[in-house]
Amino acid sequence: MMKSRTLLACLLGTCLIVLAPLPTMAQDVKIGVSFDKVEPFREAQKAGLDAAIAAAGASQSFANADKDAQRQASQVDSLISEGVGAIIAIPWDIEAAVTIAQVAEASGIPFITMDQAPADLEAVTYHVGGDPCADGRAAGEFFVKVADGQPFKLLEIQGSLSNDNGIRRSSCLNEALASAGNVSVVAQVPTDWNTERAMIATQNTLQEHPDLNGIYVPFNDGLNGVFSALEARGRLKPVGEDGHVTIVSIDGLPIGCKAVQDGFLDLDIATPIPAMSTKAVEAALKASAGEELQAKAEFLPGVPYGKADLEAKADELWGCK
Amino acid sequence: MRMSRLQQVQILILLLLLAGVSLIFARNSASFAAWTNLRNILLDATPIVVGAVAMTFVIITRGIDLSIGSIANLSVASAIMLTGVRPEGSMLTETGWAVYPVALAVGMGLGFINGLCITVLRINPLIATLGTMTFYRGIGLHLTEASLISVQGAISWFGRGQFLGLGLPVWLGIAVAVTAAVILSQSVSGRQMLALGGSPRSARETGIGEVKIILVVYALVGLAGACAGLTIVGRVGVLSSELGSGLEFTVITAVVLGGTSLFGGSGSILGSLLGALLLTTIQNGLNLIGADPYHYDVIRGGILIAAVTMDTLASRIAGRTRLSVG
Structure with a gap:
């Protein structure tokens, strides 16, 4: 039986292909991914990022901070030492995220936050989240x-x-x-x-x-x-x-x-996870290539759906596939 | 063995606190004192009661176990993964009766491993169980891939079953508390635990089997963690990666509220039981009176500080400070 994570990744991958083709300039870029915790929703986000990073031809290095801001800061330090081209993080502590972002930026590594906005959006290269x-x-x-x-x-x-x-x-x-x-x-x-x-x-x-x-x-x-x-x-x-x-x-x-x-x-x-993942990876790749980003932050409202909408909104409902 | 004067005072303080908060809630909510609500409080308190009773044994022997929540998670997760069946295309995992013995055995085994780390590897209990807390939760997350697993079948029987108007878990909680109280106050093993916590060196010199006692109390915490996990998943109908998260702190708070000394050598099962009931009653009452969500932690923390302060004052009045133990 196919593992659920693989299945989820395949579903999200399909969504990504439909929604937005990614640039193909990412052959040698490694993206550092730092999550605040793992739970079902984060698993879906991880699957979304996996699919988006794979679609872009980049590679990744993943770390889970397990609800500890200090651990997340150390993991980001390690990712920087590892030589990643950009970091996508879901911060555990929105205040600590500002300092972590400053450390990454000082090292010349673009720092992108996803889902959880940091206390100061100016501190990060780009933020994409739900609304x-x-x-x-x-x-x-x-x-x-x-x-x-x-x-x-x-x-x-x-x-x-x-x-x-x-x-x-x-x-x-x-x-x-x-x-x-x-x-x-x-x-x-x-x-x-x-x-x-x-x-x-x-x-x-x-x-x-x-x-x-x-x-x-x-x-x-x-x-x-x-x-x-x-x-x-x-x-x-x-x-x-x-x-x-x-x-x-x-x-x-x-x-x-x-x-x-x-x-x-x-x-x-x-929550539009496929779109969120695509935008985060896209921004990471552009910023690591020195390109300017069009927006500093984007907030994507969720897709409301009831039983009557299941068919009409099927493409946007990644959890229903 | 009769309760010491200090313990009697501690129990009295807890009873007064419990009666006081109950009166306040009853005055502010028409349904607080209803039988169905009291039944809910007992049912909600069960995982904490079972955990607190076992934790009392551990703390009495100068130990602590931070991994009980992770054991609740891993024992039930492994039992469901090993014995459950999920039909192709279904989101529901069907569980059979085997889920119970497997979860309990895994829970006890994990607790036993904690005991081995402490006795054989000589690791401080706080550090050992801090490590296994992360380790066990990590394995649990790996097993379930951090996904939500909806369950039905035998696992719901215990969590949702009733007997004589009370939920089955409540009967388990009563049985566990009564048995533990008898063991602690009437048996040789109970006296040995108190002696070991009071003065480990003296206990060793008098030939008390330190290793055996420590292995048993940590295995009991493991067993209690599995019971708590089975109760929660049986009631909720879903295994979540958050299962058991924070349980260790609630359980330890209940034990401390109950007057068990963190320095070992003294403690009471009745106190831990009342501590668990007090915490659950506060949560329930705040919900019923529609309290401001920002007040929950403030009130819980305030009551803990009040109880511990009163306990300290009672200790001083009795002329026996905790620091004199051991």
Whole structure:
């Protein structure tokens, strides 16, 4: 049986070929890739970068900082010593990323950040990421639309409060909800992107608010925990059925797509990993060749999709392939 | 063996704290004191209770185990990978009953390896388990390729099963706590653990089998880690790379809250049980009253500091500071 990582890489590779052909000047360039951690979403990003780097004919050296800013700094030092042409990093600590970027730039190595924006974008050569604010806002607008002026009780599960994606997916959701007085956020629970904590948050909120109408799950990994808690209370019902709890999630992982297909997830917002990977690699290769980049930073909003959109948006939904 | 006066005071402080926070939450949330919510608290506390009970043994013997969360992850991951079956084209892995013995055996084995590192290689417990924490998690990530693995079948039986109105994991937690309390207070092994933690040199001179005790307590933490992992995955229905992440700190916090001395030689299973319940109750109550998410850590940290401060004051009043031990 084909390994899932290989399969994911093949799928993302196909997306990349469709989306954007990369320059072919990269034969001898080695790109240093530094990740903050490994987990399902990062695996998808790794597969995306693998495919983009392979498509460009470059090679790579990969390091995982395992949630440690100091370790990430050391690994970047090693990548510089190794003589990589450019570094693509997903920073663990957005403040520390600024210093790490300065060290790389001082050594003449272009430093590109992906997904998590550093505290100061001026410090990096280029940044490409999702748009956590646009995604959070899209989720909020969806809840307002579903509530349709009626009283609506919402549970907001939060990711991490020390992380740019976690903070902005939350703040922009709340901005979008601010104008709708009928939608009340009855609980906001930080989970540190942990599935079990998402389950416990749902279970506890259902205890206080058995008539809960909606749940915002800003990471697909949390969905299983939410479904498990809903099932235990007899509230796991597909979209359209009486008593259904409206759920919106973000990521676009296969598990999110399956939940949409099964009818339990109303809306998922797929982070455009293939486009993000392509742009990061493209920028790394251009900068290492001394070419000027057209933009300093790009934020790519996610692709919102429900069950009705699966066919129409199939090309953009890498987690559904 | 009866509880010392100091331990009685510590337990009293914890009970008062638990009663105090429960009263505050009950006043602010209509559903806090409902039976279904109390049942939820017990169920949520189980992985921490089981881990804290085993960790109490380790800390009593002057040790510490930072790898319990990684053991929870690796033991369940290897059991699912070894015994689970994922039909072609499906996203669900079907688990059979073999997942239980395999996870428990792997967990115990990993704990035993920790014990070997400490006794045979003579590595400091903090360093040894810090190393295996990373090592075990790394193997777990490698096995699962850091992907989410949705599971069903036998593994859900334990996590979601009920008996006499309580979740099966709660019964396990009760059984583990009662057995451990009896072992610690009534058995020769329990007295040997306390003696070893109180004064390792004296314990060695009186012929207490230090190596055997250390191997057993670390293997028990491994077993507890596997139980915690099985409970969580059974409830959630998915094996995530984050499984067990941070469990070690919650468990150690519960043990310290419970009054077990980090210098070894004294501790109480009842205290650790109450510490675990206090932490879970705070989490549950904050959720129910819709607390500001930025207050969670502040309140948890504040209560820990308050409990430890009261414990220190009680120690001084009793005329027995922790530093005098050993």
